[in-house]
Amino acid sequence: MKKILIATHGYLADGFKSSISLLTGGEDAIETICAYVDESDYTERIQAFVDSIGPDDDGVIFTDIYGGSVCQKVALIAPGHPNVFHISGCNLGLIIEVLFAPGRITKDSLQATIETARATMQLVDTEETESASEGTDDDFFD
Template identity: 50%
Template sequence: MKKILVASHGQLADGVKSSLSILVGNTDSIRFINAYVTKEDIDESLNTFFSSVSEDDEVIIFTDLLGGSVNQKVTLRAQKHHAFIIAGFNLPIILEVLFLPEPITKETLNQKIETCRQAMVLVEPEKLATNEDSEEDFLD
């Protein structure tokens, strides 16, 4: 079974949860951890998540900052579970992973990460549309 964790400093994880619930509906299968927001200990939250992981599970973890404290804490625990960790995530990569068929491979994840990197661009509206263009033309 696919197990997904989104862990961030502050309330970024809850923001992702909000967006995902609009885009895909039910997010009950995804665990979200907002570190350092309340007195809830991130170590306890991570221990709870990893205690629910079995040997057969595919674990994909998204953290906000490579090398940040959340990423470091996740990395220490993930080694025992052969989890994939994607640091510096964006919403498109989470959506891509949600819809990947199992089994998930390192090669597949690297391909999806590259696709999502290429989708991050500076949008220059003045170069994309003129006043005569409609919204429908812009979005096609």
């Protein structure tokens, strides 16, 4: 079974889950931690997630900022658990790709998915797209 934890500063994790629900309906496999929105310590929730990953499960923890405090807490808890992977610097497309990837999750499959996610991040030249679309019904991405 695939299990996903999204842990971020503020409410970004809940925003990711909300968007995934809207776009795919696949939010049932997702837990979230919205860190620093109150005085609670989220360390126990990370530990409980890691402990819930059995030998037939794949667990992926997404954090928002590489080297940030949430990333650091996960990095202290997740090591030593062979079916738990930690990806930092996530985006919505990456989470969706991992959520719906077929088969078991491996380090290699995650690395390939991360490379794909990196390739989809593009600076959209608004001047170029504006002039190209004037008076046409062409697809924006053609």
